[in-house]
Amino acid sequence: MAALRRYRELDPPDFLAVATPGAGKTTFALRVATELLAQRRIEQVIVVTPTEHLKVQWAEAAAKVGLHLDPGLGSAKRGRSKQFHGQAVTYAGVAAATHSYEARTVAAKTLVIFDEIHHAGDARSWGEAIEQAFCLATRRLALTGTPFRSDTNKIPFVRYLDTGDGVRRSEADYVYGYAEALRDQVVRPVVFLAYGGGMRWRTRAGDELAANLGEPLTKDVTAQAWRTALDPAGEWIHSVLRAADQRLSEVRRHIPDAGGLVIASDQRQARAYARALEKICEQRPTVVLSDDTGASRRIEKFAQSEDRWMVAVRMVSEGVDVPRLAVGVYATATSTPLFFAQAVGRFVRSRRRGELASIFLPTVPILLAHASTLEKQRDHVLGKPPATDGDLWAPEEALLAEANRQRKLVEFEGEQETLEAIAAFDHVLFDARAYGLQTEASSAEEAEYLGLPGLLEPDQVSALLAERQRRQLARRDRQSRRDKEPAEVSLFRALEGRRKELNSLVSQVARSRGVPHSHVHAGLRREVGGPPLAQATTEQVEARIKAARRWLESA
Numbered sequence: 001m002a003a004l005r006r007y008r009e010l011d012p013p014d015f016l017a018v019a020t021p022g023a024g025k026t027t028f029a030l031r032v033a034t035e036l037l038a039q040r041r042i043e044q045v046i047v048v049t050p051t052e053h054l055k056v057q058w059a060e061a062a063a064k065v066g067l068h069l070d071p072g073l074g075s076a077k078r079g080r081s082k083q084f085h086g087q088a089v090t091y092a093g094v095a096a097a098t099h100s101y102e103a104r105t106v107a108a109k110t111l112v113i114f115d116e117i118h119h120a121g122d123a124r125s126w127g128e129a130i131e132q133a134f135c136l137a138t139r140r141l142a143l144t145g146t147p148f149r150s151d152t153n154k155i156p157f158v159r160y161l162d163t164g165d166g167v168r169r170s171e172a173d174y175v176y177g178y179a180e181a182l183r184d185q186v187v188r189p190v191v192f193l194a195y196g197g198g199m200r201w202r203t204r205a206g207d208e209l210a211a212n213l214g215e216p217l218t219k220d221v222t223a224q225a226w227r228t229a230l231d232p233a234g235e236w237i238h239s240v241l242r243a244a245d246q247r248l249s250e251v252r253r254h255i256p257d258a259g260g261l262v263i264a265s266d267q268r269q270a271r272a273y274a275r276a277l278e279k280i281c282e283q284r285p286t287v288v289l290s291d292d293t294g295a296s297r298r299i300e301k302f303a304q305s306e307d308r309w310m311v312a313v314r315m316v317s318e319g320v321d322v323p324r325l326a327v328g329v330y331a332t333a334t335s336t337p338l339f340f341a342q343a344v345g346r347f348v349r350s351r352r353r354g355e356l357a358s359i360f361l362p363t364v365p366i367l368l369a370h371a372s373t374l375e376k377q378r379d380h381v382l383g384k385p386p387a388t389d390g391d392l393w394a395p396e397e398a399l400l401a402e403a404n405r406q407r408k409l410v411e412f413e414g415e416q417e418t419l420e421a422i423a424a425f426d427h428v429l430f431d432a433r434a435y436g437l438q439t440e441a442s443s444a445e446e447a448e449y450l451g452l453p454g455l456l457e458p459d460q461v462s463a464l465l466a467e468r469q470r471r472q473l474a475r476r477d478r479q480s481r482r483d484k485e486p487a488e489v490s491l492f493r494a495l496e497g498r499r500k501e502l503n504s505l506v507s508q509v510a511r512s513r514g515v516p517h518s519h520v521h522a523g524l525r526r527e528v529g530g531p532p533l534a535q536a537t538t539e540q541v542e543a544r545i546k547a548a549r550r551w552l553e554s555a
Contacts, residue, residue, distance in 0.1 A: 001024075001027075003176065006174045007032055007174075012173065015173045016142045016159070016172045017176075018145070018176070020181045020345070021145040022181070022186065023145075029047075029113050033111055042109045044104075044108045044109070045067065045085055046101070046111070046137075047088040047115060048130065049116070050090065052090060053296040054115060055071035056296055057321060059071040068083055069087055071087070089101070091126045091130065095126050099133075101134070110134075110139070112141070116144050127154065127155065131156040145341070158170050187350050188347065188349070188350045188355045188356060189356055189458045190348060190374065191429070191465075192360075193428055194214070194368060194427050195239075195240050195362060196215075196362070196363035196423075196424050197423040198212050198420065199420065199422075201225075203416050209221070213362060214363030216517055226362060228418050230265060230269065230333065230362070231418040235422060236423040237276070238276050239441040240441075241280060242280055246447075247327050248327045251356070255455070259309070259324045260308060260325070260328065261311075261322075262274075263330055264313050264332055265331070265333040267313055271287065273311050277311065285307070285308070287312075303322040303323075326357055327347075327357075330361040341370070353457075354455035354456055356452065356453075356455065356456050356461065372429065374432075424438050424440060425446040426507075427511065429511075430461055434511035435449075437473070437476065449468060469552070473552065498541045499541060505545060505549060506520045506521060509551050509552060524548060527547050528547050530543070
C-alpha cells in the first residue's frame with residue numbers, strides 16, 4: 001500500500017491522508033495503529049469520528065485486525081476493560097470532555113486517528129477542543145475523503161502553505177483521488193442521470209409561476225423550481241423514483257444484491273418518498289432518520305440484507321459503509337460541494353471489477369457542476385481573495401463560491417404550493433460529458449439509458465452512451481422527416497415545436513462544451529445565418545437544428 005510506505009518513510013508525528021471514499025482509508029489507519037502498537041511506540045489508540053454510528057463501525061473494523069476499541073463509554077473511566085486498546089469518540093464528545101481526553105492522552109503514548117478531519121472545522125469549539133485535547137499526543141493521523149470545506153475555518157493539525165496574496169492552502173502527505181482510484185479499479189465509475197421538466201407553483205403571495213427545470217433561470221426561480229420538483233405532492237419525484245427503481249432492477253440482473261439509496265431533504269419528505277417507493281416496488285424501504293436511536297442498527301441490517309431501497313436524511317452522507325449501494329437518488333436541498341461529494345462517495349466503493357454506479361439528480365446547474373468536477377482533487381483554502389472577472393482560477397473556484405452562496409438554495413423563507421411537476425429525462429453525465437436528448441419520462445428513449453448493464457468498464461460506458469445518443473439523434477431525424485408540419489397547423493404552433501427542439505439541442509451542446517447557452521445560439525447564427533431566435537423563420541430554425549445535431553455528432 002503506497003500510503004503505508006509513505007507513512008513509514010516519513011515517520012511523522014502528524015500525517016494527513018486524502019483518499020477518495022471507498023479507497024481504504026480505514027484499512028490504512030488500522031494497519032498504522034497495529035504496527036505502532038506492536039513496536040510499542042504507542043500504548044493506546046483514540047479514534048475521533050463525526051457520528052455515533054461511525055464509532056461502532058470503527059470498533060467493528062478494528063476488531064477484525066485484533067485491535068479492540070471501546071465505542072460506547074465516552075469519557076467515563078468506570079467499567080472500562082483493560083482489554084481495550086483504546087476507544088472511539090465523536091468530535092462533539094471530545095468537545096464535551098476536553099480536559100478528560102487531554103489527561104488521558106498525556107497519561108499514555110497515544111495515536112489519535114481523526115476520521116474525516118474536515119469536521120473538526122464544523123464548529124469553532126470542536127476545533128479548539130481537539131487541538132487542546134490532543135496537542136500532546138505521540139502521533140496524530142488525519143483522514144479525509146473531501147479535504148475542502150465550504151468555509152475558511154482552520155482545521156487543526158493540518159499544514160497550510162502560504163501561496164502568496166494572503167492565501168494558504170492545505171498540504172496533504174498522501175493523496176489518492178477518485179481519478180487514480182478509478183484507474184486502479186478501486187472505485188466504480190459513476191453515471192449521473194439528470195431529470196428536468198416543467199414546474200408550476202403558487203407563491204405565498206398568490207402569484208402563479210412556471211419554469212422548466214434545467215433551462216437558464218435566475219437563482220430565485222431555480223430555487224423555487226427545485227423545491228417544486230422535490231415536493232412529494234408533485235409527480236416529478238415519483239417519476240424519478242420509478243425510473244431509479246427500473247434502473248435498480250436492471251443492475252440487479254448483474255449484481256443480485258445491489259441496493260438503492262434516496263437522500264432526502266427532511267424527515268417529512270423521507271417518509272413520503274418511502275411510501276412512494278413501497279407502492280412502486282412492493283417492498284417497504286428502510287427509513288433512516290437523523291434523530292432515530294436505532295439508525296445505526298437499521299443501516300447495518302440493510303447493509304447485510306438484499307433489500308432494494310433505503311431512504312435517509314443525513315445519516316449516510318459520509319463514512320457509512322454499505323458497499324452494495326449501486327443506485328442513488330439525490331433528492332435533497334443541500335447544494336454544497338462538500339455534501340455532494342460525500343453523498344456520491346456512498347456509491348463508489350467497488351466490490352468487483354466492472355460494477356457501475358448510477359445516481360439520479362435534478363437538472364440544477366450547481367449539481368451538474370459538482371458532478372462534472374467529480375474527478376478533480378481540491379485542497380482546503382484559507383484567506384482566498386474574492387474572485388474577479390479576470391481571475392485565472394475563476395472557472396473552478398467560482399463554482400465553489402457559487403455553491404456556498406446557494407447553500408440553502410431551496411430553504412428560503414416562505415411557503416409555496418406545488419401545482420404541477422412533470423419530470424422529463426434530460427441527459428446522462430459521465431466523465432464530464434453529456435449524452436442524450438430530453439425525452440418524456442417512461443418513454444422508450446429513456447428506457448434505453450436506464451437499461452445500461454450493471455457491469456461495465458469505463459470505456460464501455462462511454463461507447464454505449466455515445467451509441468445510444470447516435471441512435472436517438474437518428475430517430476429524431478427520421479421522425480422529423482415523417483412529421484413535417486402540415487399546412488393546416490398554425491405557424492405559431494409549428495415554430496413553437498421547432499424552437500423547443502432547438503433549445504433542447506442547444507442545452508446539450510452547451511453542457512458538452514461547457515459554455516453558456518447564449519454562446520451556442522450565437523455560434524449557430526454565425527454558421528447558418530439569420531436573426532435572433534424570436535425573429536427566425538421556420539426554415540432558419542430548421543437549419544440551426546441540423547447544425548446543432550452535427551455539432552453533437554462530432555463531439
